[in-house]
Amino acid sequence: MGFLISGTAIAQTSPIEPVSPVSSVAEAAPGDYVGQAIQAELAPLSSAFPPLLTSPRHQRVDVNRVVLDFYSHRGYRAAWTDDDDVAQLLKSLGDTQADGLNPADFRIAELAEAHTLMQTTSPTPGQRAAFDISATRTFITALLQLRRGKVDPSRLDIHWNFDPAGVDPREDVNKFFAALDSHDIARAFALAPPQEAVYGTLRHGLAQLRKVRDRGGWPKIPEGQTLRPGMDDASVALLRTRLAAGGYLAAQGTARTDYDDAVTAAVKKFQTEQYLGADGVAGPATLTELNVPVEARIDQVRVNMERARWLLYKLQGTFVVVDIAGYKVAFYRDGKPVWRSRVQVGKPFRSTPIFQSAITYVTFNPTWTVPPTILLKDMLPKIRDNPGYLEASRIRVIDRDGNVLDPSTVDWDNPRGLTLRQDAGSDNSLGQVVIRFPNEYSIYLHDTPHRDLFAKSNRATSSGCIRVENPLQLVELLFNDPVHWNSEGIQKQLANGKTENIRLPVKVPVLLAYWTVDLSLDGRVTFKPDVYGYDSPVLRALNQPSERPALDGRRAAPPSVAAEQSKL
Template sequence: MGQLTRLFVISRVFFMVFLISGTAFAETSPIMPITPPTSPVAAAPDDVVGQAIQAVLEPMQSSFPPLLTSGKHQRVDVSRVVMDFYSHRNFRAAWTDGRDVTQLLKSLNETDIDGLVPTDFRVAELAQAQLALHATAPTPAQAAAFDLAATRTHITALLQLRRGKVDPARLDFHWNFDPVGVDPREDVNSFFTALDDHDVARAFAQAPPQEAVYRNMRVALAHLRQVRDAGGWPTVTQGQSLKPGMDGVAVAQLRARLAAGGYLEAQTGKRTDYDEKVIAAVKKYQSEQYLGADGVAGAATLAALNVPVEARIDQVRVNMERARWLLYKLQGTFVIVDIAGYKVALYRDGQPVWRSRVQVGKPFRSTPVFQSEITYVTFNPTWTVPPTILVKDMLPKIQQNPGYLAANRIRALDREGNVLDPAGIDWYNARGITLRQDAGPENSLGQVVIRFPNDYAIYLHDTPHRELFAKSMRATSSGCIRVENPLQLVELLFNDPVRWNSEGIQKQLANGKTENIKLPVKVPVLLAYWTVDMSNDGRVTFKPDVYGYDSPVLRRLNMPTELPALDLQQAATSMVVSGQNN
C-alpha cells in the first residue's frame, strides 16, 4: 500500500472512531479516571478485534482532555475512562458474551424508573447492531465499533444513575458539593467488575442511591405515571373558593380529586356536599403542600390541585436528579437545611435526631445552595447591618424616623469603628457608615448564631421575629437561616452534657457578653433545595418551587445525551479500504 493510500486510510479510520468513541464531549461526568497502567500495553498479536480497538483509541489518546477543574469541582470526560478501561485489559473486547449485551439493553430500557430517558442511550441502535453482528461474520472493525459503543453507553448510563445526568456546577457556579470521602474511581471499577462477572444488571441495580427516600421517589414516579396513563387527575372548576357548607358540581369535583390523591375515601355515590371529611382532607392536602391549612379550597389550593400529573412527574424526576447529586454526602453526623421545605434537621448515623422550622431568604434575596462545616457558635451576638440591607431597608426608615436607631439599639460607626452621633450624619448621603446593633433579646440575630465559613455571609441564627414561624411559606429573611429552636441545636452540636447542657448554655447567655465558642468537632452543614417530600405513609407531596430552580434542572435533564451514532457499515468500509476486512 502506498504512503498516500495509508494516510487516506488513517484519516478515514480516525474520523470513524472519533464518532464512535465520542472524544468531542458536551457533558462531562463527575468522576475521575481509573488509574492508567504504568507500563505500555498492547493488544495480543492474535487478537484482531483488540488490535482494531487499539487502532481506534491510541491515535486519539493525546486529545483526551485532562482532569477538568472548576473551582473545587472536578470532572473528566467519559472518553478518558474508556481509554483507561481498555488499556487495563490490553484492548481486549468486553462485550463478547451475548448475555452481557442482553443485560445491558434491558438495564438501559429500565432507566426510566429513575427518571432518565432510555432513548438517550440509543438502545434500539445497539440492539439492531447486535442482531446485525450475529447475522453475518463481522469484521474486526465492526466488532470493535460495537464494543466501544457498548462500553461508552455502559459507563454513561451508570454514571448518570450514580452521580446524575445534569452537571449542577453548570447551573450554579457556586456549587461546591464534591464527593468528599467517596472515591469515584471505586464506582467506575465496580461497574467493570460487574461486567467481568457477567452481572451487568447488578451494576445498574447498585448505581443509584440506595437510601429509602430515593426508593420512595422511584415508587412515587411509577404511581404518577400510572395516574397519567389512566387519564390523569380529575380537575376542579376554578373561579370561586370552595368552602365548608357548600354544595354543587365543583364540590363533587373536589371530592373526586381528593379521593384520586389519596386524601379522601372514594365516594360510593355522587356526593356534592362540603362536609367534615372534605374539610379534614383539604387541610391535610394544604399542610402537605405548604399552603395555609384552613380547610377552604381557595385559589392557591385549587391551583395546586389542578397542576397536571405530567408536571408532578417532572417534579419528581428533578428531585431524583438532585438526590443523585447529594445523597452520597449524607453520612455520619451532619446538619441539612431544606430551603424549599423551610426546615432544618440534625442527623446522626443517618437518622434524624432533631428537627426545627426555619425561615429562609426571600426570592429576591435567596438563600444559596452550598456545603460547609459548622465551626463555632456566637453567644449574645451583635449584628453588623449588611450593606444591601443598610441601603435598601435601613436608610429609608432612618430618613423617615430620626429615632429609629435609638429605638432599635443600633449604633452608627465610622470607618475606624468610632461611634457617631446620628444627629450629625447626613442620612441622604451616608457614606462610609457602618450600622451595628447591640446584643440583646431584640437583636436581629437573637441570642445565638451558628457559624460556618462561606462566601455569602450566611449562617444559622436565632430571631426575635418568632411569629413568622407560624406561616406555611417562610421565605421571609434576607438570606440567612432563622431557626425556631436554635438553642436545642447548639446543645446537640456541642454534644457535651456536662459543660454545654441546657443549663450551661443559659449561663453563657446570662453573662451578656458577645463571645465566640469553638465546637469540639466540626459538623458538616448542607444547604440543599428539594421540592418534594415523602409523607409518613409513603405518598409523595409537593412544595412550591419558591426560587424557580426546578425548570433549569428539568430542561437539562430532558436534553439528549450526546452519544455518538454507531455506524457498522462505515466501520466496515474504512477497514475494507485498508485491506483488513478478514
C-alpha cells in the same frame, strides 16, 4: 416527615477521575483482529490524555478516559461477546425510565440494531470493534448517571461546592466493570442508584404518578368558585376524584357532590403538605395547586430524584441539613435525624444560597452589623422617615476610625464610610445566638425576635440568613457536652450578657440544600412550592439528550445547559 438529602454528580458530560493511569505499552494480542480494531479506534484518545496524573484532584477525565483505561488494561479484548450480557444491557437501559431518566438518551434502538447485525451477518473486525466500544460507553454512561446524576450541578450553579471527598468514583467504575466480567449486568444497574429508602420512595411515587397519567390524569377543577365545607356542588365530585388520585381520600364515593367532613380533612391534609394555610376550604390558592397537571408533578419528582443522585451520599455521620424550600432544619447523628425545627430563609430576591460548610463556633449575645444591602434598601428609608429609629432600635453609627457618631450629625441622603451596629439584647436582629460556618456569602444560622413569622406557611422572609425557631436546642446538640453545655450551661452563658465566640469541640458539617418534594409519614411523595424557581433549569438539562463524547477526547457543554449557569 421531611425529605432531607444532599452531593455531586458524575455523568457523561461531567468529569470523573480515571480508573488508573493509561499504560503506554498496552497492545492488542497478535491475531486478535477485533482487539486491534478496538485499539485503532481508541488511538486518538491515547494522545488526548496524559499518560500519568500528577494531580488527580485537578487532572480529571470524562467517559472517554474510562473507556480507554478499560480497554487498555484488558489488552483491548472485546467485552461484549456474550449475547446474554447484551440482552441484560438493553433491558436495563430501558428500565432507567423508572429512575426518571430517558432511555432514548442511550440510543437503545441503534445498539440493538448493531447487535442484530453482529448475530445475523459476518461483521468485519471494525464493525465488531465499533459495537463493543459503543456498548461499553453506553454501559458506563448509564450507570454513572444512575449513580451520580445526569446533570452536572456545577454547570447550573457556579458556586456549587459539594465536595465528593470520601467517595472515589474509581471504586464505582471498577465495580461496574467487575459486574461485566461476572456477566451480572442487571445487578450492576440495580445497585447503581442510591440505595437509601427515600430514593426508593421517590421511585415508587414516580411509578404511581405515571399510572395516574396513563389513566388520563386527574380532573381539572373549575377555578373561580371557592368550595367550602357543607356545600353541595358538581365541582365537589371533581374535587373528590382529584383528592383520591393524590391519596388524600378513599376512592369510594368520588361521584358524590357533598363537601363533608372527609373532604374537609383531605383538603386540610393537602394544604398542609403544600405549605398552604390549612383551613379546609378549597380557595383559589388550593385549587391552583390541585390543578397542577400530573405531568408537571412527574417532572418535579424526576428533578428531585436527580438531586438525590447528586446529594444522598453526603448524609453520613453527624451533620446539619437546611431544607431551604421546605423551611426546616434537621440535626443528624449517626446518619439519622434526631431533631428538627422550622426556619425562615431568604426572600426570592435575596435567596439563601446552596452550599456546604462546617459549623465551627457559636456567638452568644451577638451584636449585629447591618449588611450594606440591608442598610441601603431597608434601613435608610426608615432612618430618613424617623430620626429616632436608630436610637429606638439600639443601633450605633460608627465611622471608619471606630468612633461612635451622633445620628443627627450624619447626612443620611449621602452616608459614606459608616457602619451601623446593633447592640446585643433580646431585640437584636440575631437574637441570642448565631451559629457560624465559613462561607463567602456571610450566611449563618441564628435566633430571631421575629418569632411570629414561624407560624406562616411560606417562610421565605429573611434577607438570606437562616432564622431558626429553636436555636438553643440546636446549640446544645452541636456542643454534645451534657456536663458543660447542657441547657443550664447555655442559659448561664447567655445570662452574663457578654458577646462571646465559643468554638465547638468538633466541627459539624452543614449542608444547605434545595428540593421541592417531601416524603409523608405514610410514604407518599408530596410537593412544595419551588420558591426560588430552581426546578426549571434542572429539568431542562435533564431533558436534553446526553452528549456523545468525540473520540478526540473533546467534551463540549450543550449550549442550553451552559446558558443556565447564571440562572441559579
